Each structure stands twice: as C-alpha cells, then as structure tokens.
Amino acid sequence: MKLRANLAIGGGLTLLSLFVGVFGPWLAHTHPIMDANLMNAELPPSGEFWFGTDQQGRDIFSRVMYGAQISLTVGIGSQLINTAIGTTLGVTAGYWGGWWDDFVNGLTNLMLAIPSLIFALAIMAILGPGLTSLMIALGLTNWSYTCRISRAQALAIKSQGYVQAARVLGYGDMRIMFTQILPNTLGPIIVIATLGMGGSILAEAALSFLGLGVRPPSPSWGSMLSDARETITTAPWLSLFPGLAIFLTVLGLNLLGDGLRDVLDPQSRSRR
Amino acid sequence: MADSNLLSIEDLAVHFPIGGGMFSKPQMLRAVDGVNLSIKPGESLGLVGESGCGKSTLALSILGLVDPTRGRVMLDGKAVGSEADRLEVARTVQMVFQDPYASLNPRQTVRRTLAAPLRLHGVSNEGEVADRVAEMLRQVGLRPDQADLYPHEFSGGQRQRIGIARALILKPKLVICDEPVSALDVSIRAQIINLLLELQAEMGLSYLMISHDLGVVEHMSDRVAVMYLGRIVETGGWREIFEQPRHPYTRALIAAIPDPLTRGLAREKARGEIPSPLNPPPGCTFNPRCPHATDHCRSAPPVLSPVDEGHLVSCWRAEEFAKEPA
Numbered sequence: 235m236k237l238r239a240n241l242a243i244g245g246g247l248t249l250l251s252l253f254v255g256v257f258g259p260w261l262a263h264t265h266p267i268m269d270a271n272l273m274n275a276e277l278p279p280s281g282e283f284w285f286g287t288d289q290q291g292r293d294i295f296s297r298v299m300y301g302a303q304i305s306l307t308v309g310i311g312s313q314l315i316n317t318a319i320g321t322t323l324g325v326t327a328g329y330w331g332g333w334w335d336d337f338v339n340g341l342t343n344l345m346l347a348i349p350s351l352i353f354a355l356a357i358m359a360i361l362g363p364g365l366t367s368l369m370i371a372l373g374l375t376n377w378s379y380t381c382r383i384s385r386a387q388a389l390a391i392k393s394q395g396y397v398q399a400a401r402v403l404g405y406g407d408m409r410i411m412f413t414q415i416l417p418n419t420l421g422p423i424i425v426i427a428t429l430g431m432g433g434s435i436l437a438e439a440a441l442s443f444l445g446l447g448v449r450p451p452s453p454s455w456g457s458m459l460s461d462a463r464e465t466i467t468t469a470p471w472l473s474l475f476p477g478l479a480i481f482l483t484v485l486g487l488n489l490l491g492d493g494l495r496d497v498l499d500p501q502s503r504s505r506r
Numbered sequence: 507m508a509d510s511n512l513l514s515i516e517d518l519a520v521h522f523p524i525g526g527g528m529f530s531k532p533q534m535l536r537a538v539d540g541v542n543l544s545i546k547p548g549e550s551l552g553l554v555g556e557s558g559c560g561k562s563t564l565a566l567s568i569l570g571l572v573d574p575t576r577g578r579v580m581l582d583g584k585a586v587g588s589e590a591d592r593l594e595v596a597r598t599v600q601m602v603f604q605d606p607y608a609s610l611n612p613r614q615t616v617r618r619t620l621a622a623p624l625r626l627h628g629v630s631n632e633g634e635v636a637d638r639v640a641e642m643l644r645q646v647g648l649r650p651d652q653a654d655l656y657p658h659e660f661s662g663g664q665r666q667r668i669g670i671a672r673a674l675i676l677k678p679k680l681v682i683c684d685e686p687v688s689a690l691d692v693s694i695r696a697q698i699i700n701l702l703l704e705l706q707a708e709m710g711l712s713y714l715m716i717s718h719d720l721g722v723v724e725h726m727s728d729r730v731a732v733m734y735l736g737r738i739v740e741t742g743g744w745r746e747i748f749e750q751p752r753h754p755y756t757r758a759l760i761a762a763i764p765d766p767l768t769r770g771l772a773r774e775k776a777r778g779e780i781p782s783p784l785n786p787p788p789g790c791t792f793n794p795r796c797p798h799a800t801d802h803c804r805s806a807p808p809v810l811s812p813v814d815e816g817h818l819v820s821c822w823r824a825e826e827f828a829k830e831p832a
Contacts, residue, residue, distance in 0.1 A: 395609025399672060402569050403623045404596030413622065417613045500656040501612055 241493030247486025251479075255306040258299035279471055286471035288461065294471065297453035298479050304454040305480070308368055308438040309431040309487075315373025317427045320380025325411055325419065327381075328388025338381065345378040351440060358446040368447050372434050380426050387419035421495045428491030432484030439480075455480050511544040512679055512712050513568065513599075517577035518542075519736075520563050524784060533784050537563035539736035540577070542810070545680065550706070550713040552727030552744065554720055554759065558780055560736040561716045565682050568714070570595045582679065593627060600673040602702075604685040606665035610657040616643070616668055617653040620675050627676055638675065645708070646671045647701060663694035667701065674705065682714045687722060699725055720763050724748060729816075732756045735783055735791045738810060742817030752819040752827050754796045790822065798823055 254261065279286040285294035327338035345353075354371040361367030391397060392415065400410050439456020441447035448454045455476040462472035518541045523532035538560045545551050555561050566572040568579055570586040579586040582598050603609035610619060620639045629635055640650035646667040657665055666686065673681055686702065687695040699722065706713060715726050723730060724744060731741040732755060740753040751757045777795050781787055790808050793799040803822055810820040821827075 395603040395605055396611040399601070399603060399609055399669075401571060402596065402601045403672075403676070404593040404626060409626075413614075414611055418611070499613075501658045 238493075240489045241497065244486050244489025244491070244493050247482055248490045251302060251306060251483040251486060254299055255302040258302050261299045263293070263296060278469070285475040286469070288458075288472050289465065294458075294475050297458060298455070298475050301453040301455045301458060301476065302479065302483075304365060304448055304452065305435050305438065305456065306483070307365060308372065308454075309435045309483075311369035312372035312376070312434040313427045313431045315369065316377045316430060317380055317423060319373070320377035321384045321416070321419070321423060323377070324381040324384030324386075325388045325415055328385040329392050329407070329411055329415060335385075338385070342378045342381050342385075345375070350375040351437060354437065354441060355444065355446060358441060363446050363448075365448065368438060368441060371441070372437055376430055376433065376437075379430075380423060383422050383426060384419045387422065388415050391415050391418050421499055424495050424498070425491045428487040431487050432480070435480055435484065510546060511580075512547045512549075512582060513543070513545040513714070514580045515541055515543040515564075515568070515577070516580070518564070518567060518574050518579060519576040520560075520567055520572055521575040536736050536783050536786065538567065539783075541733075541736070541738055543731060543738065543741075545712050545714060547679065547712055548706075548710055549729065550715055550727045552715045552717065552723030552730040553733060554717060554723055554730060555733035556718055556780055558783070559733045560783070561733055562684065564733070565601065565684060565714070565716060568680075568682060569599055569601060596623075596678075597627060597676050598678055599680040599682065600676060600678040602666075602670050602673045602681060602683045602686045605689045606662050606669055607689075609669050610665055610672075612657055615654050615656055616648075616671075619657075619668065619672055620653075623672070623675055642671045642675050645674070645705065662690055663697060666690060666694075666698055670698075670701065670705070674709065674711075677709070678711070680712045680714065682716065684716045685718070686715075688717065688719060695722070702726065720748075720759055732759065735780065735786055737791065737820065738818075739792065739821070740817075740819045741810075742814070746814060746817045750814075750817075752813055752817070752824040753792075753821045754798050754827070755792050757827070790820075798826075 285298060288294055288297070323338045323341070327335040353375045357371040357374060358367055361370060388411075397410060397414050400414050405413070435456065438447055438454060439459050442454055442457035443460035448457055450457065458476035459473055459480070462469075462476070465472050518538055519536070520538040522535045522537060524535045525532055541560075541564060543551070543553075553561055553564070563572060567574055568581070568586065570579075570588075570590055570592060573588050581595065584590065584594070586595055614622075617639055620642060621635050624635050624638060629638070639653055643650050643653060648664065648667055648671070652660075657668065660668065666689075670686075683702065687698050690698060702713070703726065705711060713726065715723055717723050727744050729742065730744050730747040731738050732747070732753065733739070734755050740747065740751065740756045747756060748760065751760055777797070781791065781794060787794050787804075789802075789804045789806055790796070790799070793803045796803065800822070806822075808820045808822045810818045812818050813824050
C-alpha cells in the first residue's frame, strides 16, 4: 500500500537522522574539530576515513555525525516557531476577520515582499551569531506561507455547518478554533512544516556561509557544504556526504509529512 | 400576564449595515423587519418563504447569535441576546442543519460530536456521558456501537440522524429545523420527517420548521407563518393557510406545490424576483409581484391584522379573497 510505504520510508529516514542527531558524538570515531591533521588533507573515502577527509584533514564522517545535531535543531526549532506563529495568526485572522484580518494580511504581504534571507540576516545581525539566534531568525521570517494557508482554511471552514453547530451548542471562540478549525487545517500545515524544515536546513547553510550562522570550526551540514564549494571538482566527497545527509533528511521529512497527513485524515482511512 | 409561550418574538428587527466606505454612509439591509411570532410548548410552527426573505437571520436571532436592532426575543421567559447566558440559551434551543455533509466535523467521531457538548454543559461523569450518547443514538435510530465511526462512514440520511442527535443531546425545548430534509434523497425524506415527529412526541419538543417547501411544512406544522422580505405576511393554523390562504403570496406558494391532480397548472403566480431588502418597494412590499395590486397597495403598507380566529394577514384586499378557494 502506497500510503504505508510513505510513512515507513519517511519515518525510517527521519528516525535515522534523529538517531544520528542524538548519538552522533558516540558514532563519530574522531573529534570533528580537534583531530585536524594537514597530513591527511583531502583524502578520498577509505577504510580509515569512510567519507574521506576535508581540507584540514578532518574526518568527514565524524563531522557529518556531529553536524546532524546542529542542522536538525535549526530545522526543527525554526519550523516549530514558524508553524506556531503562522497558524496562530492565520486561524485567528480567518476566523475573526475584520481589522485583525486586514492587519495580519498586511503583515503577511510585507513578509512576502522582503526576501526572507535578507530579513533573517538583519535579525542575526541584531541577535548575534549562534544556534539560538539562528533558530529565532529563521523562525521569524518564514511563517507567511503557513499563515496564508491556515487563514484560507479557517475562512473556508468557519462557514461550514459544523462550526455553526458548535456555536449553537454554546462553544466559545477559542474552543471552536481549537476543536473545530485547527484539526481541519492540520493536513496542509504539516506538509508545509516538513517542506520548510528542508528549507531551514539550507538557509542555515547560507547564513553560516555568510559568517552569521554557526561559527566555522563547528560542523553543520550547511557550513560543510559551503566550505566544500572550492573543491567540488578535485575532491567531490567533501560536498557529496553533507549534501547526501541533507538530501536524505529532507526527503525523509517530506515523506513522513505526507504519510502523517494521510493518517491524520480519517477520510483517507479505509472503511472499517 | 403570564407568558405561556416557549418562544415569543416581539417586533423583532435585525438590520445589517452593508458597504459604506470612509466617506459614504452604509446602507441598511433590513433582513428582519418587525416580526411577531410565538411558539407554545409542544407546538410546531412552519416558517415558509423563499431564499433571502430573512428566515435564517430570524433563526440566528432566536439562537442568540445575532443581536436584534429593535424588539426582543423571549425564550422560556428570558430575553435572548448578547447579555444572555449562552450556555443556558443553548440548553433551551438547538438547531438541525440543512446539509448533513457540511454540518458534521469530518475529524470527530460521532461519540466526540455528541459527548463534547455534554461535557461543556457540565456532565462530568463519564459513565453518564456514555449512557446518554448511547441512548441518544438509539432514539434517532442508530446503533450505539456506531458511535466510534467517523461521519464519512455514514450515508446522508444517517448523517442527518447524527445531526438530529447532536441537536437533542442537551434535551432542548425548542428545535429549529433549517430545511431538515431538502438536501436528502426523496426516498429518505419521509423517514427523517417521521423521526422528527416521533422525537417530538417522545421528548415534548417544539419545532420551528424553516422551509421553502410547503409540502414538508404541511406534514409537520400545527401553525404556519409565511415570511416575505423580512416580514410575516400571513400566519394561522395549517388548515386555514392551506385551505383558505388570504395573502396573494401564500396563494402563489400553494399554487406552486406540484400536485398530480391539477398537473401543476398554477392559477396564481408571483411574477419576477424578490426585491432587494436594501431598497424595499413602497407600500406593500409584495406589490410589484402581486397580480391584485392597486394604487393603495403601492402607497400604504398593510398591517398584519386578524381575519379569523388565530389567522392574521397583512394585505389590504384580504377580505376579497375570503371565501375564494386557492
């Protein structure tokens, strides 16, 4: 069954990246920063260095293992912030309408008009570099799509009979938003969040490259990729393995999101 | 005077401001404009009118979801409105919706749909909640073991039964049925109508049966009120309304019921479309469509006045239509 395959592959890949994220330091057999040895610089993958070594002779396998922590934290953290901001604003704007809706719409348009990376740069410049400020910067700049979608969903759902029935039964606005509207907007929001996670991991790479993300010796998949840029023709393994890690993580998250959406929707479950 | 009515609506008007920018005054949409109605305990009132006549707005103001511009709605001796206790209003009046597909939350099982209102209204004993849900399902003709299914696993008729169960789970006294069968297959309509009648007898309910279909109203109502452009134009017992309709609009509606004997040869037709409630015609609001309109009708609005015991008509020429069969 296709539905279960999505969930199994996606869940497996995501679990794998989470496992690496949590246990990476134990899996790596060398220290990602301290074990630099210029004698071993840019060695191709071998029995000793599974993924090869980089310009400073550091073991890429170890760096990928350690990097998982940073990349996943940024990806998940920033998407949590994004989704929280986007759905809160979107659902309330769609449900309440009026001046609040106008205000949220204006804000969303503003966010869409400013290139999010530039905005994130500005926030990073204020907060200073570091993992937490990276999460906040990426979390504050990418909620407009979530907001747009959840607003449209709320707008469509609030005129449904069951929302009116809830009002007739005496439900308050908050209860209606939580029990009637939010569960019915979850499908697309989960998909956007998992897609966005990949985007955040890549944006972290961009910010790290500009020197505003994770500081150079710390390994993150993004910063490893940008370091490997110069050697892509001479030593492709420098970019191949961190790239592969990002690719598999994002693929896993997307499949998982897809599968989750199907499972969470009772209508796609088979009859009895 | 002691009010024996369960619901009494006194001179209710609901106006909505439409449009109006920074420099222009909004226009007033008179959705409901001076309606008097009452329903006694155990009684069914049929409310008939074409779409856009204010039926739904009237229902919303009875439910306390729209505030009246003028007049008041008294439910079980208490005024309904934004100051009223919403939970108390909810326990007195409930609603059955038209579309059984859109009126059930697709992500909630039947049990959740029925149990959540009970909990909200203070039934905290889980055993009692489960018992009442099972009992309610049995009363509407579903099996209690179907409680853990989702709405999409039911047919349209079964979904409407769930909608009825949701309306009755709080044991209300008055149930507003907004076109309860018009979205259903003809073959299922009779079942749902009979179910509503059985439940009325069993639970002592009052109904406000909103419909554009006089055929449904005929089966279900003790009294009938005909609404046109925000006003009641004729009201009376169903026998008077169906056998001796006085208002030309009522006569046109009755003539429009498909009847195998007359082969749909309607003798009186209302011409044209319902006028905009933003700009109602002067005099009797029905005059542009009325085949009997006189100059008097075009200048002075008629008042709802009795022609018989309990039969009120708002038409200048009601006396002339007295003994004529429709």
